[in-house]
Amino acid sequence: MLLKKNNEMISSKSPSQILNVVLISLYDLGHQPLSIASAAALLKEYNCNIEIIELSNLKIAKESIKNAELILLSVPMHTAARMAVKLVPELRKINSDAHISIFGLYALHLQDALDERIIDSAISGEFESSLKVLVEELLTNQKEDDRSINSWISPKISFERQIFLTPSRENLPPLEQYAKMSINNSEKLTGYIETSHGCAHSCPHCPVTAVYQGKFRIVDKKSILKDVDNLIKIGAEHFTFGDPDFFNAPKHSLDIASSIKKKYPHITFDATIKVEHILEHKDLIKKLKDMGFLFIISAFESTNNHVLNKLEKGHLFNDMQLAIDICKSSNLIIKPTWIPFTPWMQFSDYPVLINFIIKNDLMNLISPVQYGIRLLIPKLSTLVSQLNEDGISITYSKEKLTYEWDHLDPNVDILFEEITNLINKDINTEELSTNFFDDIYNLVQSKTNNSMLPYQIINHETVGSTEDWYCCAEPTNRQILSVDSILN
Numbered sequence: 382m383l384l385k386k387n388n389e390m391i392s393s394k395s396p397s398q399i400l401n402v403v404l405i406s407l408y409d410l411g412h413q414p415l416s417i418a419s420a421a422a423l424l425k426e427y428n429c430n431i432e433i434i435e436l437s438n439l440k441i442a443k444e445s446i447k448n449a450e451l452i453l454l455s456v457p458m459h460t461a462a463r464m465a466v467k468l469v470p471e472l473r474k475i476n477s478d479a480h481i482s483i484f485g486l487y488a489l490h491l492q493d494a495l496d497e498r499i500i501d502s503a504i505s506g507e508f509e510s511s512l513k514v515l516v517e518e519l520l521t522n523q524k525e526d527d528r529s530i531n532s533w534i535s536p537k538i539s540f541e542r543q544i545f546l547t548p549s550r551e552n553l554p555p556l557e558q559y560a561k562m563s564i565n566n567s568e569k570l571t572g573y574i575e576t577s578h579g580c581a582h583s584c585p586h587c588p589v590t591a592v593y594q595g596k597f598r599i600v601d602k603k604s605i606l607k608d609v610d611n612l613i614k615i616g617a618e619h620f621t622f623g624d625p626d627f628f629n630a631p632k633h634s635l636d637i638a639s640s641i642k643k644k645y646p647h648i649t650f651d652a653t654i655k656v657e658h659i660l661e662h663k664d665l666i667k668k669l670k671d672m673g674f675l676f677i678i679s680a681f682e683s684t685n686n687h688v689l690n691k692l693e694k695g696h697l698f699n700d701m702q703l704a705i706d707i708c709k710s711s712n713l714i715i716k717p718t719w720i721p722f723t724p725w726m727q728f729s730d731y732p733v734l735i736n737f738i739i740k741n742d743l744m745n746l747i748s749p750v751q752y753g754i755r756l757l758i759p760k761l762s763t764l765v766s767q768l769n770e771d772g773i774s775i776t777y778s779k780e781k782l783t784y785e786w787d788h789l790d791p792n793v794d795i796l797f798e799e800i801t802n803l804i805n806k807d808i809n810t811e812e813l814s815t816n817f818f819d820d821i822y823n824l825v826q827s828k829t830n831n832s833m834l835p836y837q838i839i840n841h842e843t844v845g846s847t848e849d850w851y852c853c854a855e856p857t858n859r860q861i862l863s864v865d866s867i868l869n
């Protein structure tokens with residue numbers, strides 16, 4: 382159903398008793414999408430006819446889109462949200478009557494798309510309760526004045542505690558079609574699960590903060606373990622815990638990992654843990670190694686303490702070294718992630734970053750995209766007022782769903798462009814370039830009067846997802862173009 386700006390109905394078709402729903406997964410870092418499987422479980426409770434479509438299969442699914450009464454697009458991250466905004470007008474051309482809803486963490490940032498009626502609703506946070514309301518309204522074909530239409534004019538965010546259903550993965554493509562865990566030269570089929578949603582911390586740049594505002598919700602153990610059983614049946618050999626931070630509730634998350642390990646001793650894991658938590662729970666790091674964690678990811682972000690304070694990370698430069706040392710002493714690999722380009726960085730931070738990577742022999746553990754991450758500032762970010770106070774001019778781009786900013790030192794932006802070109806060159810070769818770090822190193826050295834440490838890769842171990850991307854990265858042109866061409 383499409384609504385005019387004044388909420389007057391343009392058209393109202395009578396949904397059948399059984400609702401036809403199309404669930405579209407746009408981009409989930411290559412994971413088999415948990416959000417889609419969770420939504421499917423809820424929709425099954427309402428006996429909906431569900432079709433799940435991966436972006437790459439949209440073209441062949443035009444008939445299903447035509448017949449849908451509800452089209453749901455999952456936007457767990459920035460890249461997916463950018464793709465959704467591009468795709469929805471194309472879906473409208475195929476089916477102008479369907480209610481088109483966007484759900485997931487980034488749905489919060491789609492107020493413009495709601496105002497312009499590009500989409501009909503946006504659901505964020507613990508999405509299930511709002512999705513239930515939406516489905517019930519569509520199913521009962523409530524009259525215009527009975528329906529809580531006004532409640533859909535802004536994104537709905539819920540933190541409601543809920544009874545979790547076991548995600549329904551039957552209609553999803555097999556794990557073989559998704560990203561795998563790559564360890565040196567071997568690959569493992571990978572399941573993506575979460576033991577919690579949200580985060581106890583409130584880093585102002587983080588999309589989780591915008592939605593959960595320092596709160597988190599535990600996912601019920603029973604539903605996770607059932608999901609794990611189902612994933613093992615379809616071949617999962619490794620599990621990625623996608624919690625924003627695995628140590629927000631370490632007792633709960635470790636209990637789940639240990640239950641999985643007990644039942645399936647061959648399984649391995651990875652998770653994301655912030656520096657502050659590594660230092661706080663250093664005794665648990667050894668435990669992770671013993672439980673079969675191959676590595677942990679940790680958001681180091683910057684080598685500049687001023688930037689770390691602006692981002693309220695709760696750690697400083699020296700803490701990052703301590704975190705590495707703690708992991709090393711437990712023989713657990715740590716893969717730092719970075720936001721090297723922020724409005725508060727100094728040009729001289731970049732060689733410090735490269736030297737830190739060299740000193741800790743992290744060259745093989747940091748994916749190319751990490752070297753060029755530029756701070757994204759979504760519309761509702763609390764950083765907006767901070768940047769205004771700091772005299773940094775920012776302009777909101779509706780298309781890019783972020784404020785754009787120039788660094789006060791033009792050399793920083795030139796460096797950013799050059800690094801981005803190297804990353805794009807690396808992506809376009811479609812195989813990991815062995816020369817990538819050389820290229821970065823030579824570029825930075827040429828600009829910094831030889832202040833760089835000499836380097837030699839000692840640790841040749843590589844481990845990580847075969848989808849080497851990052852949730853807070855700007856999409857590449859190729860990712861955006863894939864949406865343009867998909868329905869034509």
Ligand code: SF4
Pocket residue numbers: 580581582583584587588589590625626655680
């Ligand atoms: S950056 Fe990490 S620690 Fe900070 S709010 Fe986001 S998820 Fe939590």
